[in-house]
Amino acid sequence: MLTAPTAAGQDAADPRGGTGGTPPDRPQGRRIRRPPHRPRSGPRRVLAALWPYLLVSPTVVGAAFLLAYPVIRNTVMSFQHYGLAQLINGGATFAGVSHYREALTDPEFWTVVRRTVWWTALNVALIMLIGTLVALMLIRLGRRLRLAVMSALVLAWATPVIAATTIFQWLFQSRFGVVNWALVKLGFTSYRDYTWFAHGGATFAILVMLVVWQSVPFAALTLYGGLTTIPAELYESARIDGAGPWQSFRLVTFPMLRSLFALITSLEVIWCFKCFTQIWVIGEGGPDGATTTLPVYAFQIAQSFHKYDLGSAVSTLTVLILLVALVFNLRRMFRQEGKEGTA
Amino acid sequence: MTAATPLAAPGSGSGSGSGSARRRARGRTRRLRRLPLNAAALLVLALSAFPVYWMAVTAFEPTADIEGANPHFLPLHPTLAHFRTAVHADGFAGYWRNSLVVTLGAVLMSLVVALLAAFAVARMRWRGRRAFVLLVFTAQMAPWEALLIPMYVIARDTDMLDRLSMLTLIYFMMTLPFTIVTLRGFLAAIPVELEEAARVDGCTRPQAFRRVTFPLLAPGLLSTSLFGFITAWNEFAFANTLIIKNQSARTLPVWLSSFSNVFGTDWGATMAASCLFMLPVLAVFLLLQNRVTAGMTAGAVKG
Numbered sequence: 001m002l003t004a005p006t007a008a009g010q011d012a013a014d015p016r017g018g019t020g021g022t023p024p025d026r027p028q029g030r031r032i033r034r035p036p037h038r039p040r041s042g043p044r045r046v047l048a049a050l051w052p053y054l055l056v057s058p059t060v061v062g063a064a065f066l067l068a069y070p071v072i073r074n075t076v077m078s079f080q081h082y083g084l085a086q087l088i089n090g091g092a093t094f095a096g097v098s099h100y101r102e103a104l105t106d107p108e109f110w111t112v113v114r115r116t117v118w119w120t121a122l123n124v125a126l127i128m129l130i131g132t133l134v135a136l137m138l139i140r141l142g143r144r145l146r147l148a149v150m151s152a153l154v155l156a157w158a159t160p161v162i163a164a165t166t167i168f169q170w171l172f173q174s175r176f177g178v179v180n181w182a183l184v185k186l187g188f189t190s191y192r193d194y195t196w197f198a199h200g201g202a203t204f205a206i207l208v209m210l211v212v213w214q215s216v217p218f219a220a221l222t223l224y225g226g227l228t229t230i231p232a233e234l235y236e237s238a239r240i241d242g243a244g245p246w247q248s249f250r251l252v253t254f255p256m257l258r259s260l261f262a263l264i265t266s267l268e269v270i271w272c273f274k275c276f277t278q279i280w281v282i283g284e285g286g287p288d289g290a291t292t293t294l295p296v297y298a299f300q301i302a303q304s305f306h307k308y309d310l311g312s313a314v315s316t317l318t319v320l321i322l323l324v325a326l327v328f329n330l331r332r333m334f335r336q337e338g339k340e341g342t343a
Numbered sequence: 344m345t346a347a348t349p350l351a352a353p354g355s356g357s358g359s360g361s362g363s364a365r366r367r368a369r370g371r372t373r374r375l376r377r378l379p380l381n382a383a384a385l386l387v388l389a390l391s392a393f394p395v396y397w398m399a400v401t402a403f404e405p406t407a408d409i410e411g412a413n414p415h416f417l418p419l420h421p422t423l424a425h426f427r428t429a430v431h432a433d434g435f436a437g438y439w440r441n442s443l444v445v446t447l448g449a450v451l452m453s454l455v456v457a458l459l460a461a462f463a464v465a466r467m468r469w470r471g472r473r474a475f476v477l478l479v480f481t482a483q484m485a486p487w488e489a490l491l492i493p494m495y496v497i498a499r500d501t502d503m504l505d506r507l508s509m510l511t512l513i514y515f516m517m518t519l520p521f522t523i524v525t526l527r528g529f530l531a532a533i534p535v536e537l538e539e540a541a542r543v544d545g546c547t548r549p550q551a552f553r554r555v556t557f558p559l560l561a562p563g564l565l566s567t568s569l570f571g572f573i574t575a576w577n578e579f580a581f582a583n584t585l586i587i588k589n590q591s592a593r594t595l596p597v598w599l600s601s602f603s604n605v606f607g608t609d610w611g612a613t614m615a616a617s618c619l620f621m622l623p624v625l626a627v628f629l630l631l632q633n634r635v636t637a638g639m640t641a642g643a644v645k646g
Binding site for chain 1: 380381383384387388390391392394395397398401409410413414456457459460462463464467469471472475476477478479480481482484485486487488489490491492493494495496497499512513515516519523576577579580583584596599600602610613614617620621624625628
């Protein structure tokens with residue numbers, strides 16, 4: 001009864017208890033001549049244990065200042081009174097949840113949320129549909145034509161967002177734009193000098209076309225890569241069993257590429273939801289707010305009305321809505337990580 | 344021609360008479376069946392390439408042709424006038440230099456920092472390693488667009504507004520998580536045994552890394568940095584928000600987005616400027632064509 005605690009106490013007192021065989025009265029200098037396989041002790045050992053932490057410290061410091069701090073600052077600001085005066089003079093005071101209440105009770109906020117969801121759903125649906133069709137087409141093409149189509153897709157993908165946005169503004173320009181010219185030639189004479197960017201619906205449609213045009217290549221090429229890994233025997237046996245093209249897609253292709261479909265869909269949801277640059281460059285969310293999605297809305301509030309507090313609150317809400325997609329993606333990444341760790 | 348030839352034809356290859364006719368007929372039906380498929384391929388090709396093609400055509404056409412009654416789908420009178428206008432526009436060289444400095448600075452910083460972290464994750468066992476990987480994954484999905492407002496406020500508080508160094512730091516952080524994840528993948532693919540052999544031969548750990556692993560890692564470093572290059576080169580939102588008063592510190596994307604103030608309605612010059620802006624990105628894409636899809640879904644398809 002009494003011996004157990006003492007034994008434990010002795011073990012704790014001597015940190016090298018387990019390694020054993022070291023008489024405590026031995027002089028320090030002797031230890032150097034130990035066989036090399038014994039664990040090193042003293043400052044060298046501490047240094048060796050510290051190495052990985054030293055190596056990751058720049059990353060941790062960078063993430064702390066450039067990522068964690070802005071996130072915290074954003075959250076704090078959303079609970080403060082933070083306008084132009086506080087930006088210049090400081091001295092922000094606590095405001096509680098008043099900005100969140102203000103945002104959530106504003107009908108305009110909900111209009112923007114609905115528009116953002118519609119924008120994301122429409123874009124992602126079109127990207128996935130067209131991307132899948134293009135991938136299925138690519139795998140059936142001859143080698144030369146496939147290479148040509150893939151090069152064109154890479155070209156669209158490589159176009160920088162700003163360049164693509166500028167090009168689309170030129171394509172849909174009212175007087176000299178090639179789209180209006182083609183529409184008039186095709187008999188739609190009402191499109192003569194039609195100003196696309198003055199109409200909400202038209203601007204929204206152009207933005208969808210722009211985002212879809214730039215995003216389809218990634219989806220199509222990734223899915224094509226996945227399709228090439230499906231063994232042809234599966235399709236053959238499906239055909240022998242009497243499956244048509246739609247059934248063989250539903251019963252062979254889709255199940256085989258389920259995780260790839262999930263990955264691309266979640267990435268596209270995130271990308272479309274956060275889309276800012278194209279919308280801002282084409283009309284800063286206009287005309288008449290017809291293309292204002294949540295990220296644009298938050299930025300407008302802060303930038304145009306100097307309500308940094310309300311803008312931060314809307315930003316935080318945006319991230320919270322997006323969190324569903326983010327967490328899904330994170331879980332997938334981590335499951336993968338676990339699989340690799342055990343393998 | 345004769346009854347015997349069809350038997351020999353498959354082997355001999357050179358079809359005669361009825362055999363080749365039949366084959367031609369079969370080829371025709373196959374081509375007919377493939378017609379919708381090939382038509383769809385051409386449509387996709389045209390839709391994908393046309394906007395970029397149209398940019399190039401406009402950039403090389405004289406203004407009279409651009410603003411003519413009917414557009415020309417081939418530049419009939421090619422000219423470099425618009426490129427001259429773009430290059431001689433106010434501050435063009437400066438914006439170009441700013442973009443290069445910010446991009447290269449961010450990419451180099453993130454390469455060095457990521458290499459250290461990737462080494463610790465791929466080659467060492469330590470407490471907190473899993474938590475660190477989780478941190479990197481989370482950082483990789485950071486919704487940067489939602490950080491525009493706090494970044495503006497922080498930059499203002501720390502007197503970093505209108506400074507390229509602030510942009511460099513942000514782009515560094517934007518590209519860092521991705522760089523760590525990919526470099527770690529490349530590192531994991533290089534056998535540790537090589538390094539261990541070098542250490543048996545008397546190298547210290549850093550030496551073994553420098554002389555053995557690093558040369559093998561070089562292609563991975565290159566393709567990873569090219570992705571960072573594209574991200575930083577194209578970034579618009581922060582460059583537009585954080586560079587306000589000091590116009591000479593602007594980067595190319597911001598300058599290009601404000602073309603209507605720069606060139607008025609000179610679409611030829613605007614398209615020429617877009618061409619010039621796109622050129623480095625296109626070069627980078629051509630360099631890493633094959634790694635593009637593999638890199639973006641890293642970890643998704645393997646395993």
